[in-house]
Amino acid sequence: MLKEHLEVIENECEKINGKNLRRSLVSLAVEILNQVDEGETVYAGTIYSIVARKKK
Amino acid sequence: MSVIDEIDVRGLTCLEAGTGAGFMTRYLAERGAKLVYSISNNQEHLDYARKRLPKKYIEKVKFIKADLRKLPLLNRTIDLTTAHMLVNVVNPVDLLLIFKELTRVAKNNALMVVNDYNPLSSYRDERSHIVEELFRIENATHYLTRGEPALVWYPSEYISEILKFLGWRIETVELMYDRTHGRRSCSKNISK
Numbered sequence: 001m002l003k004e005h006l007e008v009i010e011n012e013c014e015k016i017n018g019k020n021l022r023r024s025l026v027s028l029a030v031e032i033l034n035q036v037d038e039g040e041t042v043y044a045g046t047i048y049s050i051v052a053r054k055k056k
Numbered sequence: 057m058s059v060i061d062e063i064d065v066r067g068l069t070c071l072e073a074g075t076g077a078g079f080m081t082r083y084l085a086e087r088g089a090k091l092v093y094s095i096s097n098n099q100e101h102l103d104y105a106r107k108r109l110p111k112k113y114i115e116k117v118k119f120i121k122a123d124l125r126k127l128p129l130l131n132r133t134i135d136l137t138t139a140h141m142l143v144n145v146v147n148p149v150d151l152l153l154i155f156k157e158l159t160r161v162a163k164n165n166a167l168m169v170v171n172d173y174n175p176l177s178s179y180r181d182e183r184s185h186i187v188e189e190l191f192r193i194e195n196a197t198h199y200l201t202r203g204e205p206a207l208v209w210y211p212s213e214y215i216s217e218i219l220k221f222l223g224w225r226i227e228t229v230e231l232m233y234d235r236t237h238g239r240r241s242c243s244k245n246i247s248k
Contacts, residue, residue: 002187005194008206012197025197032189044184045176046231048212049059049169052224056164 002042006033059230060138060169065089068135073124073158074142078105084138085113092117093134095124125153129161136167143172143215144207151210152218159222168224174231175209 013022066088075096195205
């Protein structure tokens, strides 16, 4: 799933005019992603589930 | 989808706010909902969800392209609304407008289920910084190109307060996987 975020970053960076900034953001993202081993799961944050009922 | 599992959706008119990949739409149809409105402003999402919906459910689902801030539905027509991973892609102003609209179309005594991400700081270990850094870059690129972040993490308390303000009673707030694993750490499972 992190790879999907890299794709989003790459796609967004295509819209950035500054070539150096574009390259540097993408290479930073790749560098971060390379810290994750193949098949490794990284945990961050929690998922909540709210059940609400509309008052009469 | 553990919380939704406990709700008997048979015969209910449902609304999936934000179709996404259509997981919840399909799930509601499979579990016997009378009708599911699956609404999104993203035509690609609607097409994808429609394509992967088994044909036998197609008559029970209405895929509609619309702005969630202005739903093409009558007042008090929905029994169950789901907002599955919607909130994290909505800015604070639109968030209030969307929940106001979801309130308008909900019947009295209707249910709403909101599933989403708590802020990353709600659980972290020694490797969590990797995800945080990557998301920071993603948000930075969106700021540069669109003027707003790609992802926003609202605490569940904030969403609960909005719902209470709009006339909803909070029945439960749970962290997913709690009951399955008996611990808080199994969320936002993000693997490479």
